[in-house]
Amino acid sequence: MYDLAIIGGGPAALSGAVYAGRKRLDTVLIAKEIGGQLLLTSGIENYLGFESITGAELADKFANQMAQYDIDEIIGEKVVELFKQDYFFKIRTEGDQWSEARAVILASGKRSRTLNVPGERELTGRGVAYCATCDAPLFAGRKVAVIGGGNSAFEAVIDLLPIATEIFLIDIAPHWFADQILIDRIEESPKVKSFQLHRVVEILGERRVSEIVIEPIEGGEIKQFNVQGVFVEIGLVPNSEFVEGLVKMNQYQEIIVDCHARTNVPGLFAAGDVTDVPEKQVIISAGEGAKAALSAYRYLIRQKGQV
Amino acid sequence: MAIFSEHEREHVMETLGELERNVKLIFFTQDFECESCRQSHELLKELADLSDKLSLKVYDFKEDKEIVEKYRIDKIPALAVEGEKDYGIRYFGTPAGYEFAALLENILDVSRGTVELSEETTEELQEIDSLIHIQVFVTPTCPYCPRAVRTAHKLAQANDWIQADMVSATEFPHLANKYDVFSVPKVIINEGIEFEGALPERHFVQHILMAASSRT
Ligand SMILES: Cc1cc2nc3c(=O)[nH]c(=O)nc-3n(C[C@H](O)[C@H](O)[C@H](O)COP(=O)(O)OP(=O)(O)OC[C@H]3O[C@@H](n4cnc5c(N)ncnc54)[C@H](O)[C@@H]3O)c2cc1C
Numbered sequence: 001m002y003d004l005a006i007i008g009g010g011p012a013a014l015s016g017a018v019y020a021g022r023k024r025l026d027t028v029l030i031a032k033e034i035g036g037q038l039l040l041t042s043g044i045e046n047y048l049g050f051e052s053i054t055g056a057e058l059a060d061k062f063a064n065q066m067a068q069y070d071i072d073e074i075i076g077e078k079v080v081e082l083f084k085q086d087y088f089f090k091i092r093t094e095g096d097q098w099s100e101a102r103a104v105i106l107a108s109g110k111r112s113r114t115l116n117v118p119g120e121r122e123l124t125g126r127g128v129a130y131c132a133t134c135d136a137p138l139f140a141g142r143k144v145a146v147i148g149g150g151n152s153a154f155e156a157v158i159d160l161l162p163i164a165t166e167i168f169l170i171d172i173a174p175h176w177f178a179d180q181i182l183i184d185r186i187e188e189s190p191k192v193k194s195f196q197l198h199r200v201v202e203i204l205g206e207r208r209v210s211e212i213v214i215e216p217i218e219g220g221e222i223k224q225f226n227v228q229g230v231f232v233e234i235g236l237v238p239n240s241e242f243v244e245g246l247v248k249m250n251q252y253q254e255i256i257v258d259c260h261a262r263t264n265v266p267g268l269f270a271a272g273d274v275t276d277v278p279e280k281q282v283i284i285s286a287g288e289g290a291k292a293a294l295s296a297y298r299y300l301i302r303q304k305g306q307v
Numbered sequence: 308m309a310i311f312s313e314h315e316r317e318h319v320m321e322t323l324g325e326l327e328r329n330v331k332l333i334f335f336t337q338d339f340e341c342e343s344c345r346q347s348h349e350l351l352k353e354l355a356d357l358s359d360k361l362s363l364k365v366y367d368f369k370e371d372k373e374i375v376e377k378y379r380i381d382k383i384p385a386l387a388v389e390g391e392k393d394y395g396i397r398y399f400g401t402p403a404g405y406e407f408a409a410l411l412e413n414i415l416d417v418s419r420g421t422v423e424l425s426e427e428t429t430e431e432l433q434e435i436d437s438l439i440h441i442q443v444f445v446t447p448t449c450p451y452c453p454r455a456v457r458t459a460h461k462l463a464q465a466n467d468w469i470q471a472d473m474v475s476a477t478e479f480p481h482l483a484n485k486y487d488v489f490s491v492p493k494v495i496i497n498e499g500i501e502f503e504g505a506l507p508e509r510h511f512v513q514h515i516l517m518a519a520s521s522r523t
Pocket of ligand 1: 007030038080152272
């Protein structure tokens with residue numbers, strides 16, 4: 001049985017692992033992959049100590065720092081079940097690996113939100129894409145749609161600008177939520193056609209995306225465009241399904257924590273984007289991960305004193 | 308023009324310091340080099356210069372027919388990473404961007420002569436008794452791709468029946484088109500079986516076993 005299990009492989013989890021390692025807690029880190037959302041960013045310019053660094057490089061540095069400590073790792077596995085038994089937690093992964101730990105830090109972060117329209121799921125990987133950095137180069141000479149109006153949507157458009165022939169930028173809101181500096185770069189381009197106050201109705205295609213159907217949210221004429229790609233950039237949802245029913249969450253399914261990174265379940269801590277802590281940033285997640293590990297350490301000492 | 312910065316060169320040299328046995332980089336290009344052939348060639352030249360244990364051998368795609376056939380090369384730029392023997396490890400297109408790190412790790416594996424795989428995988432691979440051809444489509448800006456490429460190359464090294472290719476989707480757009488590559492990494496096994504994403508080793512192997520049992 002481990003002292004501590006950390007679930008996740010992003011900044012919150014890796015920072016937590018470093019702190020747990022320094023406290024010599026017998027720790028296991030279980031993660032689908034190392035890096036988390038860092039791998040989706042093209043560059044980070046607001047993490048202290050690095051003026052500009054790619055997300056992947058920063059993830060490598062975090063992982064190398066964790067490797068200085070004796071931490072067991074289960075990588076490539078998704079946690080699907082977690083429950084408390086007596087005074088400890090049992091954790092099961094998709095591949096049916098079980099682990100036991102006296103305390104757990106949930107640091108499972110967030111993933112892309114889906115549109116939930118007909119055609120989306122069937123055509124995922126066949127033109128519907130959620131990683132613009134990865135997949136933009138595959139759409140050279142093609143027409144594409146980008147859905148969303150925040151920074152990530154605008155970054156997707158910027159990745160596609162030199163490659164695609166025409167870009168439809170579709171967003172449900174009346175105003176862009178992206179930084180002005182990004183908006184300025186796009187609004188000059190004749191390739192980009194914007195549709196604010198529009199929603200996606202359906203994505204069409206047999207083996208691959210061929211058309212997108214949109215409509216004005218206030219009602220009005222339905223529009224249909226030929227596109228080969230649809231980049232969905234409409235925000236994120238927490239990876240908290242596997243603790244549903246166990247721990248208290250807010251209306252966005254974010255795990256509620258107090259200022260010690262504690263959830264309502266004793267021994268269960270949470271950190272980073274998966275929690276209701278305001279502002280989702282690398283530096284904040286890393287800080288919260290550290291805090292969660294120190295809180296867990298304190299909890300474990302007290303628990304051992306009692307047993 | 309040097310491809311590696313001073314800092315990168317140091318880092319790569321340090322990594323290559325771990326090399327055990329000699330590793331051959333066998334590169335296929337042609338006399339009048341295509342743009343990406345030239346880039347690959349430069350990259351590999353600089354890389355091979357960084358360790359005594361690493362050598363670069365260059366063949367001409369048109370002239371050296373026998374070798375081209377022996378290594379089953381059907382497009383260029385192409386690279387085979389060879390150790391004690393040819394494990395069936397191939398790179399079609401430039402192993403640059405995120406893929407470069409995967410190439411380095413691959414070279415280390417080949418130099419060691421062994422790869423780290425789970426016991427289950429090692430056992431399951433023994434069931435394979437016919438040729439398996441894995442193609443992993445990537446883009447240089449895809450952070451998830453090296454993981455799929457690494458798994459494929461490890462499996463190739465572990466089993467003589469398996470050949471694993473990294474294929475650059477942007478350098479071979481006609482192939483990306485043929486295999487409907489709209490998302491990377493995309494893995495094609497023996498033409499018939501395909502999946503997207505960097506699956507864990509165990510799931511990757513399940514797809515290979517499927518391909519092995521569905522051969523005609
Ligand atoms: C496009 C983009 C650009 C960004 N740019 C910046 C920026 O410039 N500066 C900045 O500070 N922040 C930026 N962010 C935000 C930043 O990336 C996040 O705030 C940060 O990564 C959150 O860290 P985390 O560890 O809480 O979660 P995540 O990074 O989401 O990591 C979660 C980890 O948990 C794993 N996981 C999930 N579910 C499970 C499960 N069931 N079992 C096991 N493992 C699981 C995941 O695989 C992942 O490893 C950006 C985000 C995006 C998407």
